[in-house]
Amino acid sequence: MGIPQHGIDKDTLLSELTAKRARDVRWQDGRTFGMVYDGGESVHEVAEAVAAMFLHENALNTYAFPSLGEIQREVCDMTAELLHGDTAAGFMTSGGTESILCAVKAARERGKAERSITAPEVVLAETAHAAFHKAAHYFGLTVHKVKVRDDFRADVDAMAAHVNDNTVLVVGSAPQYPQGVIDPIPDLAQLAQSVGASMHVDACMGGFVLPFMEMAGFELSHPWDFRVDGVTTISADIHKLGYAPKGASVILHRDKHLRQYQTFVFDDWLGGFYASPNVQGTRSGMPMATAWAVMRHIGLEGYQRLTTLTIETRQKMEAGVRAIEGLTVLGHPEAQLMAIAAAPGYEDRVDVFALGDALQERGWFHDRQGPPDTLHATVSVGNAPVADEYLRDLAECVEAVAGIRAADRSTNYATLE
Numbered sequence: 001m002g003i004p005q006h007g008i009d010k011d012t013l014l015s016e017l018t019a020k021r022a023r024d025v026r027w028q029d030g031r032t033f034g035m036v037y038d039g040g041e042s043v044h045e046v047a048e049a050v051a052a053m054f055l056h057e058n059a060l061n062t063y064a065f066p067s068l069g070e071i072q073r074e075v076c077d078m079t080a081e082l083l084h085g086d087t088a089a090g091f092m093t094s095g096g097t098e099s100i101l102c103a104v105k106a107a108r109e110r111g112k113a114e115r116s117i118t119a120p121e122v123v124l125a126e127t128a129h130a131a132f133h134k135a136a137h138y139f140g141l142t143v144h145k146v147k148v149r150d151d152f153r154a155d156v157d158a159m160a161a162h163v164n165d166n167t168v169l170v171v172g173s174a175p176q177y178p179q180g181v182i183d184p185i186p187d188l189a190q191l192a193q194s195v196g197a198s199m200h201v202d203a204c205m206g207g208f209v210l211p212f213m214e215m216a217g218f219e220l221s222h223p224w225d226f227r228v229d230g231v232t233t234i235s236a237d238i239h240k241l242g243y244a245p246k247g248a249s250v251i252l253h254r255d256k257h258l259r260q261y262q263t264f265v266f267d268d269w270l271g272g273f274y275a276s277p278n279v280q281g282t283r284s285g286m287p288m289a290t291a292w293a294v295m296r297h298i299g300l301e302g303y304q305r306l307t308t309l310t311i312e313t314r315q316k317m318e319a320g321v322r323a324i325e326g327l328t329v330l331g332h333p334e335a336q337l338m339a340i341a342a343a344p345g346y347e348d349r350v351d352v353f354a355l356g357d358a359l360q361e362r363g364w365f366h367d368r369q370g371p372p373d374t375l376h377a378t379v380s381v382g383n384a385p386v387a388d389e390y391l392r393d394l395a396e397c398v399e400a401v402a403g404i405r406a407a408d409r410s411t412n413y414a415t416l417e
């Protein structure tokens with residue numbers, strides 16, 4: 001396909017795009033467990049109005065667009081307050097991956113500046129997000145990937161065996177993505193501190209859930225945010241359960257001194273002084289402004305309401321899954337994520353990938369993951385109205401696929417074309 005010789009009118013283009021979307025997942029109906037998180041009608045209205053307003057703005061230069069500088073600062077301040085970072089400072093990024101890239105790069109720079117480390121190493125659990133491996137690959141760090149415990153939480157003793165004088169970063173997740181359990185952050189932070197390394201808490205999923213769970217009276221097994229000594233950076237995605245449109249995350253450092261290791265400053269080309277806080281150069285103002293507006297539109301009360309409903313829905317789904325003969329949920333998820341697996345002893349009878357295919361025929365979409373083979377569910381408030389229907393379909397599908405093994409074993413969580 002080439003660019004058309006003669007331009008095409010808006011209505012034609014919109015109908016072409018509508019046709020392209022026919023096979024996309026139906027997130028609007030709450031039938032997708034991840035990827036799009038639906039905060040409801042009024043959140044859409046706010047986001048769409050603000051998106052139109054900031055569609056063309058460029059946050060590359062906040063001297064030209066002081067509004068975006070202010071928006072970024074206020075979003076970081078709101079997030080820092082949520083995560084108990086009294087002195088915390090940071091930046092907005094395009095998403096969890098970019099926030100993690102920034103944290104890894106900052107840890108590397110800090111190790112170089114403060115401990116003269118030239119061969120930096122990262123210690124993380126095998127459940128840590130793939131973005132950490134991407135960051136290490138981009139920035140030339142060696143990764144020590146350590147097996148998790150039987151409950152899928154990071155194994156602190158096993159990780160300690162890999163911490164040494166070259167360790168610049170220890171990673172923990174709150175919660176981790178694959179099974180939704182929270183790593184022992186206080187122990188990991190202590191481990192990082194023992195050699196003067198940075199400690200990153202990946203709260204991409206939990207950053208806009210765990211604080212509201214705490215406010216709403218849910219028990220969490222242990223503290224995980226800046227209240228924990230030794231935690232130096234936290235990533236929190238507003239475009240997940242913050243319910244903002246895609247392209248909005250926050251990376252926070254414990255203080256401004258640590259934040260300096262993230263920024264890139266350059267004054268030796270013919271274009272003048274250039275400073276850039278994150279990976280992007282030209283940077284759309286749209287996701288920044290929509291995130292700012294959505295956070296303020298929902299408010300603390302709204303987030304507690306959305307979070308309570310989300311966690312109750314996850315609990316209902318977890319109980320429903322466990323009640324179906326042949327299925328189980330791995331570990332003990334504390335927040336909004338869980339992994340559905342064949343129950344011990346049922347591996348031959350129940351293939352969760354065949355189950356995922358059967359569910360997809362009924363319009364339900366789970367990401368497939370492993371090892372071990374599981375169906376991933378990130379539950380959000382949009383799933384609440386259809387949770388009972390889902391559980392009924394799930395039970396029927398388990399019967400329907402008994403003994404059937406899916407030919408396709410891929411765990412597709414990718415864009416390769």
Ligand SMILES: *Cc1c(COP(=O)(O)O)cnc(C)c1O
Pocket residue numbers: 094095096097098100129131173175176177202203204205237249
């Ligand atoms: C989603 C996620 C990321 C990566 O974030 P993107 O926004 O997809 O780039 C990192 N860590 C965890 C735990 C996540 O759930």
